[in-house]
Amino acid sequence: MNALVARFLSRLTAAWIAAAIVASLLLAGSPWSAAAEEFITVASTTSTEQSGLFKYLLPEAKKALGFEVRVVAVGTGQALDMGRRGDADVEFVHDKAAEEKFLAEGFGVKRYEVMYNDFVIVGPKDDPAGARGDDVVAALKKIAAKQAPFASRGDRSGTDAAEKRFWKAAEIEPKGAPWYRETGSGMGPTLNTASGMNAYTLADRGTWLSFKNRGDLVILVEGDKRLFNQYGVMLVNPAKFPHVKKEMGQKLIDWLISPAGQATIAAYKIDGQQLFFPNYKPGT
C-alpha cells in the first residue's frame, strides 16, 4: 500500500489535480463566490475611507438597499480613471472640476451634490510661520515666506487639487522648493509624514479627526469659506459600459440624497464632532 500511494502521489497529474481542487475549494469558500449576494462597486477617495465614514455608512446602506456596496478607495484622480475604464458603477469623489470634466467626456450620467466637509491647515503647535487664522491664502503666503516645511499629497486627489488652487490664489508656485515635500500618497500617509517632519499640511477635517498619530500637529487655519469641500456622486454611464449595474447604482444615489441617507451621513461623529454635512438640494 505504502509503495502504491507513494507512486501515485509522485505523478505529475496528481499534484496538479490536488492543487486545483484545493485552490477551488478555498476560493469557493470565499465571500466573493457566485452564491454570494449582489453588489455594486463604488470608486471613492482615501480621505472618505480613512475618515471612517464608509465603515459606518455601508452597513446602513446595505440595510436600506438590500445589496452590498463595495468601495474601492483611491485618490480622486484614480477613482475617476476607474470610471473611465468601466471598473466602477458609481463615483463618489470631491473635486467638482474633475467631476464635471468626467461628465463632459460622457463617462457619467448626472452629478448630485451629496455632502461637504471642510479642509483645514494643520501644523506644529508653536506655529513658526505664524499661519494661524481663518485665511488660507494668507497662511500659505506666510508659510512660503518662512520656507516652513509643507507636506503635500501630490497625488491628483481632490484634496491635492484644492491645495493647488490655494497656492495659485496666493500666486505662489511651490513645486521644486526644498521646503515643499510632495509625498505622492494618501491623506493618512501624508499626515504621518507631516507629523514626523513637524510640517504644515492641508487636510480634510474628516481624516484629521480620525487620525491618531498627530504628534505635535494641531489645526491652525479653519473657517475660510474657500476651504469648503464638496462631495459629489455620479452613476457611471451605462451607455458607454453596458455591464454597469445601473439600477442598483441609481438606488444607492437615490438613497444618499434621500432624507434618510442624508440623516445617516449627518449622524456620523467622532468624539461628538460631526464630520460631514449633508447638503443635497433638489433641483441642483
Next chain:
Amino acid sequence: MWDIAASFRLAFGLITGADPELWRIVSLSLEVSVASALIACAIGLPLGALVAVKPLPGRRALVVAMNALFGLPSVVVGLVVYLLLSRAGPLGSLGILFTPPAIVIAQTLLVLPIVAALARQFVEDAWQEYREQLTSLGVSAVRAVPTLLWDLRYSLLTVVLAGLGRSASEVGAVMIVGGNIDGVTRVMTTAIALKTAEGDLPLALALGIVLLAMVLLLNAAAYAVREWSVKHHG
C-alpha cells in the same frame, strides 16, 4: 505615543477575543496565500525540475531569466494584472477585478518565478547524484521529473514555504488588483497598510504581530515535518 507592549497586549486581545473582523481578514489571507502558493508550486516545481534535467537550447539564458524574475517588482505585476482584468482590458468580461481570484492571480505570478528558480537549483544539484542510476534504469529526463520531485519532497517543502511566505507578505499588487475592499478583498497586509495610513499604529502593529505569528506557525510545522522525515527516511 505608543509602546510595543501595548501593541502586544492589543494583539493578544484581538486573538483571544475572537474578533470576527480579524478572523475574517486572517482566513481570507490564508485562503488567497495558500491557493496562490499551491498553484504556483503545481506549475513552478515541475517547470524548474524540467529545466534542471533537460538540456534545452538557450538553457543558460533561460536560467538567467528565471533567476532575474526572482526580484520582479510586485507593483509592476499588480499593474499588469490590473490592466488585464480591468473592464477596459482583454479579460475584463471575466469580471474578477477587485475579487479574491484577482489577488490569487497576481500572487501566483509573483511566487511562480521564485518556486521555479529554487526548484531548478535543488533538482539540478540532486540530478548530479541521481542521473547515472536513473538513466541506467531506463528513466528518461522527463520521466525523472516527478521521481525527483517526490524524492526531494522534504527539501522542496522549504521551497513551498518560501512561496507561501512571499504570497502572504505581498501588499502592493494585492492593493492594486484587490482594491482593499472591506470584507471582500481586505487581507492582513492591506489592512496593516490601511491602519498605518490612518495613523492607527498600535492596531497596525498588532495586526503585524498576528501575521508574523501565522507565518511562524507554518514554518514551525514544516520544520517538524522535516525532522520527522530525517528520522524516518535518513
Next chain:
Amino acid sequence: MASAIPVRLEARGLGVQLGSVRALDNIDLAFEGPVRIALLGANGAGKSVLLRTLHGLMKPTQGEIAWSGEAAPPRGQAMVFQRPVLLRRSALSNVEYALDVNGVRGAERAARARDALARVGLAHVALRSARTLSGGEQQRLAIARAWALRPRMLFLDEPTSNLDPPAAAEIERVIGEVHAAGTAIVFSTHHLGLARRAGAEIVFLHRGRVAERTPTDVFFRSPRSPEAASYLQGELP
C-alpha cells in the same frame, strides 16, 4: 527464464576520448552466453569507463558495440554501481519503481519485486525505508532492483569496494545466485579474492587497452602480460 539464443556482446575497435585523455583505446572484446568476467586493472586503467560504455551510459568516440540475443540496449542488461542510489521510499517500492519505469505494472510488478527481494535475502525489510538500510543491504537492494528487470547481462562497478568483509561476502553470494539463474556477469573490482571466486575469466586493462584476457586460475598463477604481473605484485597502483 534462460532464452534459447545466448546473449552476445561484441565491442570492435572501441575508443573513448575524455577531453585530452584517451580513456579507452582500440578495444576488441566479445562476450557470449552466461559469462563471468572480472575486470581488473590499476586506477585509471579504464574499468569504469568500459563498463559504462558497454552498458550504454557513455558514447564511444570510436568503434562500435553490437548486441544480439535479446539483450540490445536499452533493456536486457542492467548495471549496479559502487554506491547505490536509492529513492526515499521503501525497499520494495524501489524495486517496483524500476519495474514500473520499464512497463511492468499491477500484480506482475508486485510479484516480481517481492521475488527479487526474497532472492537477495531482503524480504524481511521490504517495507523499511531504503535509505535506512545498512551499506551491504543497500547494495543487495540495488542488485535486486537490477535483477528484477531480468537482464541477460549484469554489469557491476566495484560492487564491494564500499563494504566491510561480511557485507562483501553477502554480495559475492548474491552475484553467484544471479549468475546461477542464467545472467551473464561482468564486474570490475580491486578485491582479488572476489575476482578469483566470482570470475571465470579475467580481463586485465592497462591504460585503456586490454592487456590480456585469461581464465582466472591461469591468470593468478602466471599472468601473460607484464603489466598484470606488476599489478599482482602490488607494483601498480
